[in-house]
Amino acid sequence: MLAEALIALAGAAGSALVTAMTTDAWEGVKTRCARLLGRGDADAEARQEGRLEQSRQELLAADDRERAGREQEAAWAARLRDLLEDHPDSEGQLRELVDSVAGHASASVVQVNAQARDQAQQAVQGQGVQNVTFGPRQA
Template sequence: MLPEALIALAMSGGTAVMTAVGTEAWEGFRGRVAAWFGRGDARREGAELERLGRTAAELAAAEGGQLERVRIRQEASWQARFEAFLEDLPEDERERAGEALRELLAEHATRARAQVSAGDGGLAAGGDVRISAQEGSVAAGVIHGGVRIGHPQAPDPSQG
């Protein structure tokens, strides 16, 4: 059984794969993910590149209402793939691989924040977004990616 921190990393890995597919960052990110899985073995790295390519092709072929289902299934599949890979490593290698995955995901997150974009009628943000409504109004949002829930910061005393 993996420690909770490595399970969380595996989940983040699956999410990162899905958020990178179809973006400008995809080619570089998929290469780094394949290298992480390959761990110096060119044959394994090539197999992972093929697997990542199939993921991208399946998403590109999905139409309409299928797209979200395919995305959810692929994300879960990649989360499980990261988790199984980490679990199969000897404990000393597992920690090193976990740290390397943490660094890979942090680098990807930094690059992704620099490349935020949205299509017609969409809103994309590289930081916080607050959605609120006046009394008697409706506010809605769809979240693709991570969410952090917490208590708002107390205002600075100088602000009242």
């Protein structure tokens, strides 16, 4: 039975993986995670990379991305709990993976400030969460 802290780590790692699936960091995260799960076996690493990429494709294709994300998080958390139970020595590598995804997520925040007046319109394209605030016209 895993300690509560390791169960929480597996959950955080599952969440980090799903977060990374929609970022520019995905390829690196996918490779690191597959290496961790493959435990030095090249065939196992390739299978894990395929599994990770399939999860990403399912997430991106989902009509309800929030629900799909929760499902993917739960599935990867379960796999990572199994990894920690079978290979307790992988804890440090898993923590590093979570930290690197968190570091990339905070470093990839983009702020866009734009103004439009009268009949002008604005468009901001991107991926991820966007918050748009409309306020009174400033003089």
